Amino acid sequence: MESFVLIKQVPDQSSKAGINSDGTIDRAKAKRMLNPFDRYALEAALQTKRQHGARVTAITMGPPPAIEILYEAIAHGADRGLLMTDRRLAASDTLATAYTLAQTVRYAGSPDLIFCGLQTTDGDTAQVGPQLAERLGIPQVTYCEAFEIRDGILLARRAIEGGSQTVTVPLPALVTVANSAQRLAYPTLRGARRVQHLMRDEAARAEVIQIINLDDVGADPERCGLKGSPTIVAATEKVGEIGGNCQVFQGQSVPSLVKSLTEAASISSYSYAGAR
């Protein structure tokens, strides 16, 4: 069984590094991290390894430093990694990204399952997974919270508004994993040692992590990056700050702070007392 997990390196929003004074992000300076949603996807892929002996391939697309998250995936137990990196990928929107990833997946093999995080924390679109499934012509299960595989059939529970849905679908299929799924366990000692070894030994690394470009996977550069993207960010505007209007209470004793606030905001009128 072959499981692919698609992961992305994103800026770490909890770090102040690389945040410009105007609120924009300097991606070169920002701290980088594995997209938090992808941790759930990686755990799901590793579940297929534990339960069905699947070979787990981690795939990412990004600038050269993105190899860091392939190491991270391997430390957690992934068997191999592919880094798709190419200058012509700059300014890719979700459609162009899904095209590039579809070519990369085809190049990497014939997966039974493809796992993606529900979305990334930098784009927040949740579009690339379903767009990739459409390009590969396979069914998808989005918002997956839990699953098992029986006789080549995926049985999955997905989150929906105010509840959940259980579905079955024959493999191959693409699964986007919700952040209500199983959390990622700690890296294994064996995995961590393996990464240490790979970082020291370039020949060993080349056998486990493949670094590829658009030509390797036969992707049409016209359909990638800026040229292949049907959308652009045309303008950004600062969200209006209603600065100065907030009536802030501070510096008094807590009971008087609370009293001033509840009176000013007429909170009590919505409480049980006010409802009478």
Add this chain to the structure above:
Amino acid sequence: MVQKRVLIFAEQVNGELQPIGLELLGSGRLLADKLGATLSALVLGSDIAHLPPILIGHGADEVFLADHPELAQYRTLPYRRVITDLIKSWPEPPHTILLGSTTTGRDLAPRLAAHLETGLTADCTDLDIGPFEYANSKDPSKSGLFPDCLYAIRPSFGESLKARILGPWKNPQMATVRPGVMVPLAWDGSRRGEVFQVPVQLDPSDLSLQIVETVRNLSQAIDLMRAEVIVSGGYGLGSPEGFELMQQLAACFPNSAVGSSRKAVDSGWIPYAHQVGQTGKTVRPQIYIACGISGAIQHRVGMDKSQTIIAINKDSSAPIFKFAHYGIVGDLYQVVPEMIRQLQQDQSQPQANLSERIPVLQGH
């Protein structure tokens, strides 16, 4: 002249229209009027002939109805097939297609966009039509002046910025829209519109996914959307136990609910159903009490239409104080218990007054 269309996808569950469809009609009406286009609604399901009049009464000029047993519940591939077949049967694709940013819309819209090889913007909070002039030396083939583009506006990552995303080079221009943001038109029974039956021709491969069971606990889903008072906790709570305190404060109000920021959900402190913000729910209660929430843009877009926003935060420079109406700079673990105490005191007073009055009345 070829008909120009703005097409909205109206979701139904068990034959009942979901509010997002009417919200999309409200927004789509404005776009269609600016474009001089027809506003078309598309609804798929089984035994749903009663739905088109509702859609027309809320603004649709025409309704495309796909009524088939295999479409009773939403499934990606059958819905994708019927919708792309319909669009491809038209001499020209719609100018704009709108879907909701629901679990259904976010599942379906990217499949449609990839199939139609067109642009899609996720989770918009505002839409408009306007001109756009583009010049980029790296990609000269796209340069030009485009008079009528869909402006898809959404909050941008980690930044206090809103991005305007455009894709005027190819129709349809697609967007998903956050539930609870757009305002539906009032029902007008005098509105007239045409209803078209959509042919349904499914491929056996479309039916490979089967639904075993669907469980909906609607009370949980609706609480946040209907609550008059929302008490929300963020990462500043420091631990999952903080939500017990949020629950206690919420319990002081008869029509209340507990919300949370994404970071608290990501930390596993509270289920996703409570999440307010860009990737959670959009709420507009009378009172929103944000405890230990910094007020990042992703949270803000889910709650900044609340009538009164109250912030309790240790950090006086937290962005939430820039858009809250009232705030306390202090330790929420001191402030919130005191607030509960004072609200409960208020609560006991009228009771005391009432019991005092009764003997007086009896005495007369």
